Amino acid sequence: MIATASLETYGSERTGDVVLSVRDARKSYGFVTALAGASLDLHKGEVLALLGDNGAGKSTLIKSITGIVQIDSGDIVLDGKPLKLRSPADARSAGIETVFQDLAVFDNLTVSDNFLIGRETTWPRWMGPLGFISTRGERASWTQHAGELSVGHVAPDHEIGLMSGGQRQAVAVARAVAFARRVIILDEPTAALGVRESDEILEMVRALPKRGLSVIIVSHNMDHVVRVADRAVVMRRGRDVGQMDVREGVQRELVAMIMGAA
Numbered sequence: 001m002i003a004t005a006s007l008e009t010y011g012s013e014r015t016g017d018v019v020l021s022v023r024d025a026r027k028s029y030g031f032v033t034a035l036a037g038a039s040l041d042l043h044k045g046e047v048l049a050l051l052g053d054n055g056a057g058k059s060t061l062i063k064s065i066t067g068i069v070q071i072d073s074g075d076i077v078l079d080g081k082p083l084k085l086r087s088p089a090d091a092r093s094a095g096i097e098t099v100f101q102d103l104a105v106f107d108n109l110t111v112s113d114n115f116l117i118g119r120e121t122t123w124p125r126w127m128g129p130l131g132f133i134s135t136r137g138e139r140a141s142w143t144q145h146a147g148e149l150s151v152g153h154v155a156p157d158h159e160i161g162l163m164s165g166g167q168r169q170a171v172a173v174a175r176a177v178a179f180a181r182r183v184i185i186l187d188e189p190t191a192a193l194g195v196r197e198s199d200e201i202l203e204m205v206r207a208l209p210k211r212g213l214s215v216i217i218v219s220h221n222m223d224h225v226v227r228v229a230d231r232a233v234v235m236r237r238g239r240d241v242g243q244m245d246v247r248e249g250v251q252r253e254l255v256a257m258i259m260g261a262a
Helices: 007-013 058-065 088-093 111-115 125-130 135-148 165-179 195-211 222-228 251-259
Strands: 018-029 032-043 047-051 073-078 096-099 183-187 214-218 231-236 239-245
Touching: 018 058, 018 214, 032 047, 032 058, 032 073, 032 214, 047 058, 047 195, 047 222, 047 251, 058 183, 058 214, 088 096, 096 165, 111 165, 165 183, 165 195, 195 214, 195 222, 222 251, 231 251, 239 251
Parallel strands: 032 239, 047 214, 047 231, 096 183, 183 214
Antiparallel strands: 018 032, 018 073, 231 239
């Protein structure tokens, strides 16, 4: 049975563990409305799937949570406190990390360089950003985090541009996980990956709540959604139109909600 209760109703039943809340988010570009009152709740330790057809408003909503887009009106609340996100740096400072489809990795740099890009350790410390980058420290940091995420087989000195799609995705996810404190957002994390590589990424996603993270995953692959998500919110025409708990065998119901047939 498809749950069509509003997000307000759902949130009122579990207000104690809401980590991230978006309420009535609106965004227009001239005469084009990208968000028309979108809302969602993300709970502690939850993997939430954000679903919808192309143009439904998913990307704009995600970008508003990550500080890339500033909404015209509405509220974004983290741990009960309103967030004013003017840039991605504001989102990262609040503990929100995102992995977009383009991964934002540098093909000419190594794994460890990409892992700590913008967060490099330099020496001597008193020189700050003018100091020398500690290559040994970068490698040690990657090795530690990679082992925790079961991607220790990806060597720190490998050049990103020579790696497979799954390995590149693993590096991007590991980087986000290492620095996220509250929320991690994954935009189509298995797009263009093979079966084995997709399985590895999905296993990483399933392990994230154990690290104290809440997850929003955007995907068009309903089988993958069923494997990792606890709940799904469906968007259409810039707003949330329904939600349901995710369980085995609900792929057809999810597609019906996305297409507006439910």
